[in-house]
Amino acid sequence: MKSKKKRAKQKKLPYIYNRKWRDKSETDTPKEIQPVIRFKSKIEGKSVLKDLVQGNIEIENNTIEDFVILRADGSPTYNLSASVDDHLMGMTHIIRGDDHKINTFKQIQIYDAMNWKVPSFAHIPLIHTIEGKKLSKRDNASTLDDYSKIGIMPIALRNYLLRLGWSYKDKEIFDLDESIKYFNLEGIGKSPSKLDISRIYSINEHYIKNIDENDLFNFLITYCDTFHEKITDLAQKKIKNSLHFLKNKAKTLEDIYKNSKFLINDRVQIEKEDKKLLDETAIKIIKLFSNEIIKLTNFTRETLEPIINDLIKNNNTNFKGVGQPLRICLTGSKFGPGIYDILSALGKEEVSRRLSQIR
RNA sequence: GGUCCCUUCGUCUAUCGGUUAGGACACAUGGUUUUCAUCCAUGAAAGAGGGGUUCGAUUCCCCUAGGGACCGCCA
Numbered sequence A: 001m002k003s004k005k006k007r008a009k010q011k012k013l014p015y016i017y018n019r020k021w022r023d024k025s026e027t028d029t030p031k032e033i034q035p036v037i038r039f040k041s042k043i044e045g046k047s048v049l050k051d052l053v054q055g056n057i058e059i060e061n062n063t064i065e066d067f068v069i070l071r072a073d074g075s076p077t078y079n080l081s082a083s084v085d086d087h088l089m090g091m092t093h094i095i096r097g098d099d100h101k102i103n104t105f106k107q108i109q110i111y112d113a114m115n116w117k118v119p120s121f122a123h124i125p126l127i128h129t130i131e132g133k134k135l136s137k138r139d140n141a142s143t144l145d146d147y148s149k150i151g152i153m154p155i156a157l158r159n160y161l162l163r164l165g166w167s168y169k170d171k172e173i174f175d176l177d178e179s180i181k182y183f184n185l186e187g188i189g190k191s192p193s194k195l196d197i198s199r200i201y202s203i204n205e206h207y208i209k210n211i212d213e214n215d216l217f218n219f220l221i222t223y224c225d226t227f228h229e230k231i232t233d234l235a236q237k238k239i240k241n242s243l244h245f246l247k248n249k250a251k252t253l254e255d256i257y258k259n260s261k262f263l264i265n266d267r268v269q270i271e272k273e274d275k276k277l278l279d280e281t282a283i284k285i286i287k288l289f290s291n292e293i294i295k296l297t298n299f300t301r302e303t304l305e306p307i308i309n310d311l312i313k314n315n316n317t318n319f320k321g322v323g324q325p326l327r328i329c330l331t332g333s334k335f336g337p338g339i340y341d342i343l344s345a346l347g348k349e350e351v352s353r354r355l356s357q358i359r
Numbered sequence B: 001g002g003u004c005c006c007u008u009c010g011u012c013u014a015u016c017g018g019u020u021a022g023g024a025c026a027c028a029u030g031g032u033u034u035u036c037a038u039c040c041a042u043g044a045a046a047g048a049g050g051g052g053u054u055c056g057a058u059u060c061c062c063c064u065a066g067g068g069a070c071c072g073c074c075a
Helices: A002-010 A078-088 A098-114 A144-149 A154-163 A176-182 A197-210 A213-227 A233-249 A253-264 A272-277 A280-294 A301-314 A319-331 A339-356
Strands: A046-051 A055-060 A068-070 A093-097 A120-124
Touching: A046 A098, A046 A120, A068 A078, A078 A098, A093 A098, A098 A120, A144 A154, A144 A213, A154 A176, A154 A197, A197 A233, A213 A233, A213 A253, A233 A253, A233 A339, A253 A319, A253 A339, A272 A319, A280 A301, A280 A319, A280 A339, A301 A319, A301 A339, A319 A339
Parallel strands: A093 A120
Antiparallel strands: A046 A055
């Protein structure tokens, strides 16, 4: 058989099992081989699958070969196992990928042969990569874990996947209750859709900014524990208090984590590139700022703003001239949360401590 | 190659015979801003092609093209 198949492929002819043993009796079986058991599939006529998504699909029965249901070792193949299992489990609806369409014609014949009630089928289109091919496990962003790793929240991915290949009017954001309430088979499109990572980021960002802050906090801590580092109770407290501004600049949990690093680590590490930005004037401004804040009893935006404004005026510079050195000294990075957010999150003592280490 | 399926902006999609073809993401420009980002405004951007049916087709039918899935003693 193997050789026949090869020949068919070379000649580019359709291969179909020749049904050689279809009508032989059991006694004709050669003794020296372990036979497989094939299903005596319909040869005449057509079959119609009333698919809940795809509509009616018609196929000539003779294009379905006598498929194997028991292997040589006696174990059942997928099509037999799936049919039996689904029947025994009382399945009423089978919703699965498009790639199972042909199997359905085989499985329906098994149901019929057993006189079982045939369930309803819905074959949903596959998800394609951006290149337009079936998404497979080999693709680097195909598993849930891949998305968790980059800080995509489950609820965001759920929302994205819900809207991929399905729609309800112009609605884009669905919480869990709405997903259940509005989802239906009728809204599913027939053509495969491509996975668009920027859309996933965008929805994730929406959830980061709009869900309850306690929920966000829990997602974040779980994420850090799993993929980065264990966050101490003290650091957790600091993050929780600052989450309202940390989340503003984030598309992913990873972004929030990065923005929180200055709260997690007490030691500030300044990159070489950034160190260059701390020239004489910058250091001078830092010193002046340090001296000013010592006098403060309240350490808030209201009390800090006049100090910074004076520094800008007296040193003939702009906000960047003061804000950037401060940010670098306090967080080790040019980028990050707003300077007043950083200052009040760290508090007067910590700010003084970090600035005193600059020389 | 055979069988089956699909086809509206770059992407996800709305439209169920009559619309300036709508929205969202992404993109571009401008504004706000304190870096990065957010936010706001504006803009560019689509019915694969050809035939029918019809007063009228993105919408219904046919053909062509393009794309996809399946073609295992895998699931």
